[in-house]
Amino acid sequence: MNHKVYAPNIHLFAFHLRNGYGDSTGEQSNNQLWRKCDQIFEKLKIEDLKLTQKLDQQKFSDSPRVDLLKETEIKDNKVSLPLNGQLLLNDHQVVKISGFAYPLQTHDSYALWLNLRRPDRENGKKTESVDLSILSKFNPDSCLLPEFIESSLGQTLLITAWLTEGQNYQDKQFLRELADQCVEEFIPDPLHRPKFNRDGLLFGSAIFEYGIINQPPPHQHILVWLFCHTVTDTKFEKCYKELMDLFYYRSKVVQSYLNSRKVYKNIYDAYKTIEDEVEKIECLGDKNDLYCQELFQYKGVLKKIPKAALEYSRLLRDLDQCRHMIKMNAQCYEEKLAKIQAKLQSDNLIFLEIFSRKNCLYLQEEIQADLGYFEHGSGLLEKLLSAIRGMVEIEQAEQAICRQDTIKWLGAGIGTAVVVASSSTHLTPENPIHPPFTSRTLHPFITSLLMSAFLGILVGLIARWLIQQRRHKEVVNK
CATH class of the missing domain: 1.20.120 (Four Helix Bundle (Hemerythrin (Met), subunit A))
Structure with missing residues (x-):
């Protein structure tokens, strides 16, 4: 069953870091929200309206909030840019829409409050209730969703609508179904639709929240606020700046x-x-x-x-x-x-x-x-x-000890060989070395050389064995 509501509003609160504060994408980043707003105007066929042409981003103020509209665009002390257009509900019905764009600069970010609504009065008369399908017309090509806006600090979408006379007396379950249908009409694709989170009361009227923080990005935050008392609207207008700040700090937390x-x-x-x-x-x-x-x-x-x-x-x-x-x-x-x-x-x-x-x-x-x-x-x-x-130092120390031991036993062997080799004095002109197999005895020099090599190896091995035994005893004693 398609329900009707009176004077539905779409409020987009989007926030984007300014260049130079955690962002380095240059001038294109500074114009991000304003360019996206112009593209939304194009999709809604709001002709000859460019927010980027109405801004003065060089404004200076000691205030933490700087309204960015040019002074020539501010009329009756209103710092928002009014807009008007039409929506084609079906083949036979065209309705007028209005709203505003409020560009704002904080100490580290830009903020955009974009309002699109079906007016509550036209020509001094109360407008008729409209089918919830109008909500999808406010969001052509999903242009109000995070995937399109791409704001670095995220956004909050607030959908407000007045309950009709018969709906005022309905129970909480009906209101929940009505809020669900608002989200379904606004986002036809279920894959891009956030899950229901919680409900409550705010300023005397029922409000429903959609979007869970720890769900996979992009994070969506949608509030559906169903007005049933005029006091709700009055308090909303009275606190709109503080509510915008709340959404801003919430976005930064998320x-x-x-x-x-x-x-x-x-x-x-x-x-x-x-x-x-x-x-x-x-x-x-x-x-x-x-x-x-x-x-x-x-x-x-x-x-x-x-x-x-x-x-x-x-x-x-x-x-x-x-x-x-x-x-x-x-x-x-x-x-x-x-x-x-x-x-x-x-x-x-x-x-x-x-x-x-x-x-x-x-x-x-x-x-x-x-x-x-x-x-x-x-x-x-x-x-x-x-x-x-520790492992490298231990291994290097062990290798150093091994080298020292090797030098010791080699030194002992070589020393012995040198001593024995001194017998080379036997090699004289009077007693030369004869070719192999020409003599029945070895030449004294050959004999000395063989003896020196044998004794050098023998003494070296003995020295090595003695050193290893001493090292083993040292390890055991430790």
Whole structure:
């Protein structure tokens, strides 16, 4: 069953970081929201209206909020750009629409509040209720969704509509079905439709939230607010600036959390790499000796570890910075809530308070748990570094001892050979060496040479055996 509502409104609150603050895409980035707004006008066939031509982005103000419309465009102290157009509901019905575009600059970002609505009055008369299918006409080619807007800080879509007289007396289940149908009409493709999150009351009227923070990006946040009292509209107009700020800080919290998930993946990959290296070291520790190739390999690892440790520390810092940004923006969100409370006295703001008092705390705790888990990675890196250094130093010391022992026994053998070789004095002109098999006895020189070689080898081996025995006793005694 297709329901009807009275004077439906679409409010797009989109936020984008300014160039020079975490963004380096230049002038194109600075014009992102304004260009997208012009493209929305084109899709809605709102002719001869260009927001980019109405802006003065060189405005200077000490205020944290700067209205960007040119002074020549501001009339009756209204800092928003009015717009008017028509929507073709079907082959026979055309309805007028109106709205405004409110461009704003904060200390680090740009904000756009775009309103598209079916007027509640025309020519002094109350307009008729319209079918919910009109909502899809406000969103041709999904031009109001995050995939099209591509704002770096995300967005909130607020759909408001007045209940008709018969709907005012319906129960909560009917209102939920009506809100669901609003979202379905606004986003016909179910694959791009956010899931229902929660419901509540705000300024005396039912409000429904769609979009869950930890769902895969792009994150969508849609509110369907069904007005049943005039006081709701009055309070909304009274607090619209604070509500816009709330959506702004909410977007910054969500974006910080989404950034933390990207950092989490990088840290996880780095942590797995560290664990793999630790396992290699443990396997290597089972061997009695290190080969030269392995020794050089782990010397190379020693050079890489300081760089890996620095990168790992940077990732941990980035993750903690995300947690800090969530905490800071949650506090700003609370301050804006306090201002709304002060303006409206005793109004119930539980629906808005849940985000800062529950969701933000949960997100901070999740990131804190991640930090607690991954901080062990720094300790693993230090242990890995110490283990490799210890193994390399031990192996180098053992090789040095082996070289010393080799020199000792070779020295003993060579010394003996030199002494014995002194018998070469037997080689004289009067007693030359004869060709083989021409004499029945060996020449004295040949005999001395063979004896020196034999005794050199024998003494060297004995010296080597004695040195090894002494080393063995030293190890046993330790």
